[in-house]
Amino acid sequence: MSWFKRSKQNISPESQKRSMPDGQWIKCQECDEIIHNKQLEINLWVCLKCNFHFRIGADEYISFLMDDGSFKEYDKKMKSGDPLEFVDTKKYSERTSSTIKKTGLNDAVKTGIGKLNGKKVSAAFMDFRFIGGSMGSVVGEKIARAIDRAFENKIPLIIISQSGGARMMEAAYSLMQMAKTSSRLARLADAKIPYISVLTDPTTGGTTASYAMLGDVILAEPKALIGFAGPRVIKETIGKDLPPGFQRSEFLLEHGFVDCVVQRKELKNNLSALIDFMM
Amino acid sequence: MASNILDFEKPIAELENKIREMRKYEDNLDIKEEISSLEEKVVKLKQNIYENLTRWQRVQLARHPERPYTLDYIYMMTKNFIELHGDRQYRDDKAIVGGFASIDEYKVMIIGQQKGRDTKSNIYRNFGMANPEGYRKALRLMKLAEKFNKPVITLIDTPGAYPGLEAEQNGQAEAIARNLLEMSRLKVPIIVVIIGEGASGGALGIAVGDRILMLENTWYSVISPESCSSILWRSWEYKEQAAEALKLTAVDLLEQKIIDKIIPEPLGGAHKDHNKMAETLRNELKSELAALIKIKPEKLIQNRLEKFGKMGVYTE
Numbered sequence: 001m002s003w004f005k006r007s008k009q010n011i012s013p014e015s016q017k018r019s020m021p022d023g024q025w026i027k028c029q030e031c032d033e034i035i036h037n038k039q040l041e042i043n044l045w046v047c048l049k050c051n052f053h054f055r056i057g058a059d060e061y062i063s064f065l066m067d068d069g070s071f072k073e074y075d076k077k078m079k080s081g082d083p084l085e086f087v088d089t090k091k092y093s094e095r096t097s098s099t100i101k102k103t104g105l106n107d108a109v110k111t112g113i114g115k116l117n118g119k120k121v122s123a124a125f126m127d128f129r130f131i132g133g134s135m136g137s138v139v140g141e142k143i144a145r146a147i148d149r150a151f152e153n154k155i156p157l158i159i160i161s162q163s164g165g166a167r168m169m170e171a172a173y174s175l176m177q178m179a180k181t182s183s184r185l186a187r188l189a190d191a192k193i194p195y196i197s198v199l200t201d202p203t204t205g206g207t208t209a210s211y212a213m214l215g216d217v218i219l220a221e222p223k224a225l226i227g228f229a230g231p232r233v234i235k236e237t238i239g240k241d242l243p244p245g246f247q248r249s250e251f252l253l254e255h256g257f258v259d260c261v262v263q264r265k266e267l268k269n270n271l272s273a274l275i276d277f278m279m
Numbered sequence: 280m281a282s283n284i285l286d287f288e289k290p291i292a293e294l295e296n297k298i299r300e301m302r303k304y305e306d307n308l309d310i311k312e313e314i315s316s317l318e319e320k321v322v323k324l325k326q327n328i329y330e331n332l333t334r335w336q337r338v339q340l341a342r343h344p345e346r347p348y349t350l351d352y353i354y355m356m357t358k359n360f361i362e363l364h365g366d367r368q369y370r371d372d373k374a375i376v377g378g379f380a381s382i383d384e385y386k387v388m389i390i391g392q393q394k395g396r397d398t399k400s401n402i403y404r405n406f407g408m409a410n411p412e413g414y415r416k417a418l419r420l421m422k423l424a425e426k427f428n429k430p431v432i433t434l435i436d437t438p439g440a441y442p443g444l445e446a447e448q449n450g451q452a453e454a455i456a457r458n459l460l461e462m463s464r465l466k467v468p469i470i471v472v473i474i475g476e477g478a479s480g481g482a483l484g485i486a487v488g489d490r491i492l493m494l495e496n497t498w499y500s501v502i503s504p505e506s507c508s509s510i511l512w513r514s515w516e517y518k519e520q521a522a523e524a525l526k527l528t529a530v531d532l533l534e535q536k537i538i539d540k541i542i543p544e545p546l547g548g549a550h551k552d553h554n555k556m557a558e559t560l561r562n563e564l565k566s567e568l569a570a571l572i573k574i575k576p577e578k579l580i581q582n583r584l585e586k587f588g589k590m591g592v593y594t595e
Contacts (some may be wrong), residue, residue, distance in 0.1 A: 061339075180587045
């Protein structure tokens with residue numbers, strides 16, 4: 001019998017994931033309030049009762065952050081090349097093609113140039129629905145080009161992050177995207193062009209450990225999960241439950257790693273005001 | 280010692296033991312010929328085994344508990360090493376070491392992750408898993424090198440950045456991200472050598488450079504085979520498959536154009552001959568340094584930007 005055994009009694013099981021029912025009415029996963037689809041959309045997908053910020057995709061952020069019809073998407077057709085011919089329980093190439101079909105996205109980020117309260121910006125919007133918003137070659141390259149568009153046009157850069165981290169199926173290539181994007185941000189910083197990073201639920205792993213944490217100003221939506229290691233891994237490492245609110249936006253604010261926690265309906269005006277100070 | 284012999288090393292160890300036994304009777308019995316034929320057999324067996332290692336077996340070699348670690352290389356390759364401590368903000372992280380050192384005529388800043396050899400030293404070194412203060416210490420030393428125009432050498436050997444509660448609270452992600460940005464615009468040459476394990480952001484946090492070298496039996500990837508197995512296969516049992524899928528060996532990374540060069544190890548691995556390994560690495564570093572110190576800082580930074588800019592595969 002082993003005398004050295006990990007104690008599991010301090011670890012409680014994962015909470016069950018609750019999914020949104022399809023249809024006209026949506027149940028808030030935080031307070032169970034039933035909200036009409038249209039009403040939720042008008043309120044920018046924030047619960048009217050408890051202020052819970054629903055996770056939304058790239059298109060939704062574009063819809064309320066960019067001035068109407070001003071956003072021009074770039075590198076729309078860029079797709080992963082599956083350089084390693086990666087296979088786990090499923091082929092990576094099949095995983096990407098079925099995700100493309102399901103989501104209508106070609107990868108986990110949309111990038112382009114648009115206007116924010118009349119100001120031209122280079123913007124990137126990540127989307128968790130595409131393999132957990134993971135960063136592979138496509139995300140890295142598209143973010144790098146978005147940075148370059150800000151650099152070349154001397155316009156501010158805004159990145160909305162929403163990502164589980166680097167994409168495993170592109171292994172070392174994914175890892176190198178962290179260096180690729182960060183080195184481009186160094187050049188942007190040297191040119192004194194502002195970069196505002198917006199962290200949404202969730203922003204973890206290699207994404208956090210590269211461009212997401214490198215903004216001149218870092219904003220976060222309320223209660224977003226933000227960290228390097230995932231909570232499950234940390235829980236396993238330390239053998240204890242994590243304190244309430246750990247790795248949430250407010251926790252990062254408290255420890256000095258984000259500038260402001262911003263309500264979704266104030267995000268656009270906040271970004272706009274910040275740009276006015278920095279440009 | 281016996282416990283440190285890996286499965287695929289066993290046939291070699293058995294033969295070597297046999298030869299050792301026979302040597303004892305060499306003077307009394309006429310077995311010289313037999314011994315030399317066995318010795319030939321060992322060499323052939325070794326070549327055969329080490330040329331055909333699976334990726335998982337390479338991972339095991341990269342983790343071999345008798346491999347030279349960062350401080351071993353520093354003591355074997357350099358002179359006048361002065362270890363510098365602390366991030367000047369919080370505390371001294373024992374999982375990352377660094378300081379000034381001389382490699383013959385070159386004065387350099389040498390930094391690396393440090394593992395321990397036994398339970399006690401492993402706890403002291405946190406198994407080579409750095410906290411944010413470790414990355415901040417490394418950056419402080421690199422800035423020091425830049426200030427006094429000295430090249431930087433980093434030695435990579437980590438199972439990952441430490442996934443602890445304090446590490447998160449103190450900004451593990453920010454510390455790594457900051458290093459990536461600052462290393463990419465550091466005005467002095469940076470040579471990176473993967474000497475053991477290169478796991479994920481924890482490795483990359485001190486691995487942005489002008490030349491990326493990998494020792495023959497090391498691995499470098501976005502995640503360890505075990506963690507990859509647990510996430511994608513939802514079980515720890517698929518580490519061999521995960522290692523194959525991740526294509527994480529030196530040969531793989533050279534093919535992927537992520538590293539610049541593979542440095543050969545002594546037959547059987549770096550742990551078989553520490554001095555020879557250190558000598559090979561020292562010579563490699565000297566020739567890299569000779570070439571890099573001639574390049575102007577602006578050009579160095581531009582090349583670095585382009586180097587990482589090219590990494591990745593996509594279609595348009």
